[in-house]
Amino acid sequence: MAELVKLFVNGQEVEVESGKNLIDALRVVGIEIPHFCYHPALGADGNCRMCLVGIEDGRPPLVPACKTPVQEGMKVLLDAEHIKKIQRDVLEFELINHPVDCPVCDQAGECALQDYYMNYSLDDSRMQVAQVTKGKRMDFGCGVVHDQERCVLCGRCVRFTRQITKTGELGIVNRTDAARVSIFPGKPLNNRYALNIVDICPVGAMTSSDFRFRQRVWFLKKDPGICHGCSKGCAIYIDHHREKYKDDVIYRYRARTNLNVNGYFICDDGRLSYAGENENRQTSALADGAVIGFDEGIELVRERLDRARKPLMLISPDCSLEQMWAVQRIATLYGAELSGYSDNYIIDGDGDEYLINDDKAANRRGLELLEIDFSRAQFLTGLQHTDLLVNFNNDLFFGGVDEELKSLLDKTQSIAVCSHQLQVYESASIVLPTASYSEYGGTIINEDNVLQRFEKALFKNEDPKDVLEITRLLGGAINDAPHAWPGIKQSVACLADIDPQAIPAEGIKLQNSEDTNVGA
Ligand code: SF4
Ligand code: SF4
Ligand code: FES
Numbered sequence: 001m002a003e004l005v006k007l008f009v010n011g012q013e014v015e016v017e018s019g020k021n022l023i024d025a026l027r028v029v030g031i032e033i034p035h036f037c038y039h040p041a042l043g044a045d046g047n048c049r050m051c052l053v054g055i056e057d058g059r060p061p062l063v064p065a066c067k068t069p070v071q072e073g074m075k076v077l078l079d080a081e082h083i084k085k086i087q088r089d090v091l092e093f094e095l096i097n098h099p100v101d102c103p104v105c106d107q108a109g110e111c112a113l114q115d116y117y118m119n120y121s122l123d124d125s126r127m128q129v130a131q132v133t134k135g136k137r138m139d140f141g142c143g144v145v146h147d148q149e150r151c152v153l154c155g156r157c158v159r160f161t162r163q164i165t166k167t168g169e170l171g172i173v174n175r176t177d178a179a180r181v182s183i184f185p186g187k188p189l190n191n192r193y194a195l196n197i198v199d200i201c202p203v204g205a206m207t208s209s210d211f212r213f214r215q216r217v218w219f220l221k222k223d224p225g226i227c228h229g230c231s232k233g234c235a236i237y238i239d240h241h242r243e244k245y246k247d248d249v250i251y252r253y254r255a256r257t258n259l260n261v262n263g264y265f266i267c268d269d270g271r272l273s274y275a276g277e278n279e280n281r282q283t284s285a286l287a288d289g290a291v292i293g294f295d296e297g298i299e300l301v302r303e304r305l306d307r308a309r310k311p312l313m314l315i316s317p318d319c320s321l322e323q324m325w326a327v328q329r330i331a332t333l334y335g336a337e338l339s340g341y342s343d344n345y346i347i348d349g350d351g352d353e354y355l356i357n358d359d360k361a362a363n364r365r366g367l368e369l370l371e372i373d374f375s376r377a378q379f380l381t382g383l384q385h386t387d388l389l390v391n392f393n394n395d396l397f398f399g400g401v402d403e404e405l406k407s408l409l410d411k412t413q414s415i416a417v418c419s420h421q422l423q424v425y426e427s428a429s430i431v432l433p434t435a436s437y438s439e440y441g442g443t444i445i446n447e448d449n450v451l452q453r454f455e456k457a458l459f460k461n462e463d464p465k466d467v468l469e470i471t472r473l474l475g476g477a478i479n480d481a482p483h484a485w486p487g488i489k490q491s492v493a494c495l496a497d498i499d500p501q502a503i504p505a506e507g508i509k510l511q512n513s514e515d516t517n518v519g520a
Contacts, residue, residue, distance in 0.1 A: 007074040022065035022076060023051060033078065034087060034116045036094075036202050037154035038066035041264040042163055048154050050090050050116070053078055062086060087120040095125065097132045097177060099149045107204030109217040113152060132177045141169075141188025142268065143209045144197055148180045151205035157181060157197045164265065165191040181205070192356060195272075196265045199254055208252070210272060215241055215251045223457035224256055224505065226444060228318050228362035228437045229270035232355050233446035234262035235505075238274070238438055238457045248458040250274040250438060260450050260506045267356050277438045282418050283464070286431040294465070297432050298473045301415050304388055304430070305474065311336035312386035314379070315372060316394040317345055317361030319467060320442025322484035324366050326471040327392055329487070333475055336390070340367040341379035344399040357447055360398065362437070365445035369492050380408075389414040392467050393434060397424045417470055433464050440466040442481045443500060445510065452507035453500060 002017040009031055016025035023033045024040060036048035044066035051065040054077030062083065077083060094113060102108045134148035158170045158181065169189045173182045183189065189197075198208045217239075225238040235258035242248040253274045255266040285297030292300075305311055313331045315324055317340055324340070331338040342361050351358040367374050383389065383405070389412050396405055401423065409427050416428035419436040441455040468478060478484050485500050494510045 005070055005072040005074075007070055007072070007076060009076045010079050011075075016070055018070060018072075020070060022053060022068050022070060025070045026065075026076075031078070033065045034112070034120060035066055036112060036152050037156065039156050039159075039200055039264075042156055042159045042200075045155055045159065048090070048152065050087065052083065052086050052090075054080055054083055084120065087116070088123055091117055091121040092123060092126070094152050096127055097134075097149065098152075099131070101147075101150060101204065104213075105150065105204040106207045106212055106217070107150075107201075111204055112202035134180055139188070139209075140183050140194075140206075141190060142194035143272075144189055144194055145207045145209050145212060146181065147205050147207070150203050151181055152203055153179055153181070154202060156200045156202070157206055160197055160200060161189070161191070164196070165193050167191045170197075192267050192269065192352070193265055193354070195268045196255060199265075211252050220251060221457075222254075224454070225253075225438060225457055226362070226452050226454045227253065227266060227270040227273065228444075229267070229273045229360065230351075230357040231359040231361055231364055231447040232262065232357050233362055233444055233450070233452055234258070234266040234270055234355060235452070236266060236270070240438075240458055242459065245461075247460045250277050250458070258452075258506050260509060261446060261448070261452070262355055265355070269356070276420070277436055277458075280420050280422075281436070281464075282421050282425075282431060282433040283462075284431075284433060286428075288429055294432065297430060298470070300430050301390070301432065302474055304413070304415065305334045305336075305390070308334070308336075308386075308388035310386050311388045311390065312382040313338045314389060314391045314394045314396075315340050315367075316392060317342040317364045317367055317374065318437065319363060319366070319393065320437075320440070320444055320481065321363065321366040321369070321488060322442045322478070322481040323392070323467040323471075324363070324370050324372060325484045325488050326468045326476055326478045328370060328372065329478065330471045330474055330476045337378075337382045337386070338372055339379040339382055340364075340372040340374035340394075341376060341396070342367075342374055342394060342398075343376055344396055344402060347399055359447065362446075363444040365447065365449060369445065369495070370488075380404075383408045383412060386412060388412075390417065391415070391425070391428070392417045393419055395420075395422050395424055397422070417467060419464065432470060434470060435464040435466045439464055440468070440481075442468075443503065446507075449510040450507040451495075451498065451503060451510055453503040 004015045005018045014029050035051040037045045046064050052062040053065045056075035136147050138146040140146045161170045162168050198206045219241050220239040222237045222239050225236050227234045227236045235256035236253045237256050239252045240250045253271050284291045285294045313336045315327045345361040346359050414428045415430045416425035417432045417434050418425050419434050438458045443453045445451045489496050
């Protein structure tokens with residue numbers, strides 16, 4: 001834990017972490033210093049002057065908070081009249097040529113300029129001359145749409161492409177009121193993280209073509225979640241909205257800060273993967289292609305499992321640890337072999353040195369910790385000999401149709417417990433719909449051994465049943481995710497001391513997970 005220092009803000013004593021600048025340190029204790037250009041991932045640029053504060057120790061009358069580290073005994077002034085005047089002056093300067101776009105701007109409701117104007121200014125414009133006009137609706141590539149008139153020239157987007165993606169597609173060209181952010185002629189944004197620019201732009205100058213005009217942000221419920229797009233398990237916000245009588249719909253994912261996992265950013269594929277949670281969902285139980293009641297489907301599955309001589313169960317590497325545990329238990333109950341085969345989730349060469357991983361499975365570490373075999377050899381042998389396959393949401397054709405598996409699947413009686421309508425489930429004689437990851441809670445472990453917990457974010461008119469609940473209906477004993485933990489803790493050494501309810505937002509880095517041992 002970092003050392004604490006005491007300082008005084010407007011005469012009031014506060015204790016904050018040392019080693020931080022005033023903006024970050026005071027934010028933790030609930031004190032906001034307005035700012036545009038500073039971002040913790042990009043550092044202090046000092047160009048906007050919105051963060052000027054007073055320090056009573058003989059320094060110049062005002063200093064930028066973004067460049068001022070906290071010090072023991074420091075006396076910080078935030079509310080003096082001359083500081084308020086500077087804040088109003090900076091806002092008046094920023095607003096000279098700013099279009100009054102708020103009613104049609106996607107950023108309205110989460111815009112720093114709008115909020116600061118309401119909190120620190122409320123002055124009327126004194127400008128008598130015509131506003132400078134600049135480019136609007138400019139396609140910068142990668143789904144980023146730029147509005148030059150709304151830009152406050154904080155430079156965050158430019159620094160993002162230079163410091164984070166190191167692709168440098170953006171620059172600020174010209175000077176004074178002709179200055180604007182631009183791409184280079186014929187060279188649009190071309191990196192797999194570009195939509196983070198939309199998140200970090202403090203105003204509505206960078207918008208996403210995917211989200212533009214689809215929903216007002218104040219209608220969105222913003223729940224923390226974990227991206228299941230690859231084994232990095234980036235922290236996200238799931239922004240969703242449920243209209244009266246309708247189902248909950250996800251409108252976007254945004255990056256959530258987790259310094260243990262993804263820092264401040266996520267990749268564009270993961271960001272846009274929210275659409276998969278809304279679309280192509282399996283919503284009805286089916287028997288030989290005909291819609292049946294869910295309870296009837298459960299009865300049919302039970303009967304077939306009871307009759308099967310050599311059942312084989314397949315679990316998805318995206319399932320939560322608790323779901324894997326519950327399926328492992330009912331596999332034992334029915335004397336079934338269990339596989340977590342998922343080679344198709346690995347896209348060789350797709351990953352990079354930053355966040356994106358070749359392995360698109362969100363919880364392969366969970367399979368490893370529970371010692372669930374995910375080798376091709378074991379699964380192929382099992383498939384050749386089984387008389388009933390029960391597939392728990394494993395998209396065996398994730399990376400493309402596997403012809404060898406397909407011909408075996410076509411010959412095998414199978415049951416699919418699936419959240420989406422996918423080709424791989426077409427050969428199943430019974431289909432049971434199940435929840436996808438935004439619709440249940442649980443834990444997953446990422447490629448770096450960070451155990452993270454996530455909660456159910458979406459609520460539907462007819463909530464799809466979680467895999468865990470389906471295993472209970474098939475005779476298992478686990479009611480919900482917390483009930484899986486006593487067994488998990490007994491079996492997996494590196495999880496023995498974990499309290500699942502006390503996993504912090506940034507997760508827990510597991511130690512010695514190689515020494516894990518699993519009971520019979
Ligand atoms: S587009 Fe946004 S992030 Fe980029 S300089 Fe302008 S205000 Fe800053
Ligand atoms: S890097 Fe992986 S986990 Fe992170 S946002 Fe992208 S797909 Fe999702
Ligand atoms: S945030 Fe400090 S000068 Fe911009």
